[in-house]
Amino acid sequence: MGTKERREKHKEGLRQLILDAAIELFVTEGYESTTMRKIAEKIDYSPPTIYFYFRDKAELFDNICAETFGKLDQQMELLRAEVATEKSEPLVNLEKALRGYIDFGLRHPNHYTVTFILTSEFEANGGESRKKTTGLKTFGCMRQMVAEYLISKNGTDVGVEETSQALWAAIHGVTSLLITQKGFPFVEQKMLINKLVEILIKGVRN
Amino acid sequence: MGTKERREKHKEGLRQLILDAAIELFVTEGYESTTMRKIAEKIDYSPPTIYFYFRDKAELFDNICAETFGKLDQQMELLRAEVATEKSEPLVNLEKALRGYIDFGLRHPNHYTVTFILTSEFEANGGESRKKTTGLKTFGCMRQMVAEYLISKNGTDVGVEETSQALWAAIHGVTSLLITQKGFPFVEQKMLINKLVEILIKGVRN
DNA sequence: TTGACAAATCTAACGATGTTAAATAATCTT
DNA sequence: AAGATTATTTAACATCGTTAGATTTGTCAA
Incomplete structure (x- = not known):
């Protein structure tokens, strides 16, 4: 059952993808300007997806x-x-x-x-x-x-x-x-x- | 023509009324929580009225x-x-x-x-x-x-x-x-x- | 007094924001 | 292949500051 692991790898990957996108926006534009929607758009996912990986913006x-x-x-x-x-x-x-x-x-x-x-x-x-x-x-x-x-x-x-x-x-x-x-x-x-x-x-x- | 003056008195009065309401909310609840709508409600005016006396929230x-x-x-x-x-x-x-x-x-x-x-x-x-x-x-x-x-x-x-x-x-x-x-x-x-x-x-x- | 003009105020709405509910798609388990 | 769990999306909610446009109120001259 390496399937579950693969799934978790993917999950971990997407989590990191979100983090990376958020960091890049954050460093250049600051906290307030870094919108959940901007982050989502940058990684080509819909905004609510982020909430599957992070409780809210603060936790992210x-x-x-x-x-x-x-x-x-x-x-x-x-x-x-x-x-x-x-x-x-x-x-x-x-x-x-x-x-x-x-x-x-x-x-x-x-x-x-x-x-x-x-x-x-x-x-x-x-x-x-x-x-x-x-x-x-x-x-x-x-x-x-x-x-x-x-x-x-x-x-x-x-x-x-x-x-x-x-x-x-x-x-x-x-x-x-x-x-x-x-x-x-x-x-x-x-x-x-x-x-x-x-x-x-x-x-x-x- | 004391009429114009009376009008300006009233204007000055309302301006101060806005300030007082804003201050009271501000002191107890802070900047972010002090909403333009809350201020307006407190003095029984509609929100846009405030913008007749102050350019925006920051200036207020x-x-x-x-x-x-x-x-x-x-x-x-x-x-x-x-x-x-x-x-x-x-x-x-x-x-x-x-x-x-x-x-x-x-x-x-x-x-x-x-x-x-x-x-x-x-x-x-x-x-x-x-x-x-x-x-x-x-x-x-x-x-x-x-x-x-x-x-x-x-x-x-x-x-x-x-x-x-x-x-x-x-x-x-x-x-x-x-x-x-x-x-x-x-x-x-x-x-x-x-x-x-x-x-x-x-x-x-x- | 009335009618025009200006000042003051209101209703309605716009565009963002973070966030959630509910429906759907994808994946895994059996 | 069927059912259950996980992942993702669409649509929407509640707020926020703010603006456009209509409307009321007040002033002043004819």
């Missing part, structure tokens, strides 16, 4: 964003591994993490928007939208790096939670402003990021 | 948000006046401004969302959505306070632009995260804000 894009943010997690994981092998100092690794986060957000503005800027209404729905866990995991990586720095400095990681959340908030601030407020007369992007990171690193060091 | 809420953010500007202006009369130190006033901004955003989450979180598409439209100028003015107040601190410290205000934008980004980060990411397991709000402000102040001081 939860999947897309979770996958992309997985790459950021990997990147962070790499940095964390570095400090574990004593190859570099905790504070410069933390700085790298901050910069990596911002850079990632700016390279994937639509993913970032869906994951961290658009308001999540998953209390209205049944429950655990994947967005929640995606955000949690990504943040978790950064927290560990903060913890390692605090331990290397104070011998204890007391205050990790506040500190890492505060840092996260700050870098989320630049990232989201640069993405959403295109009309604002910002100073040059790198300069702005450098200044913020400088302030943050100085601020945690004392 | 631009007006609402601009008015509210005017209060924040006043508040900032007061702080700035304080330092001008040598009553307090620039750095503590800057800290007050940071805290005032965050607090204001959290007290008016929907206004804040429309003004600084939702992506502004005023390049697509004809031109100067008021949102742009609202944001600029509010930011301008904070920049002046940064400038006054820098001058009091270095004798010059070189670097104001980067510094004030970096600080703005940071406090926008907490504000927007606390507003939009209700499901995230944040530490206690005051603690988070304290930590961030502490980092920022320490960071600019050195």
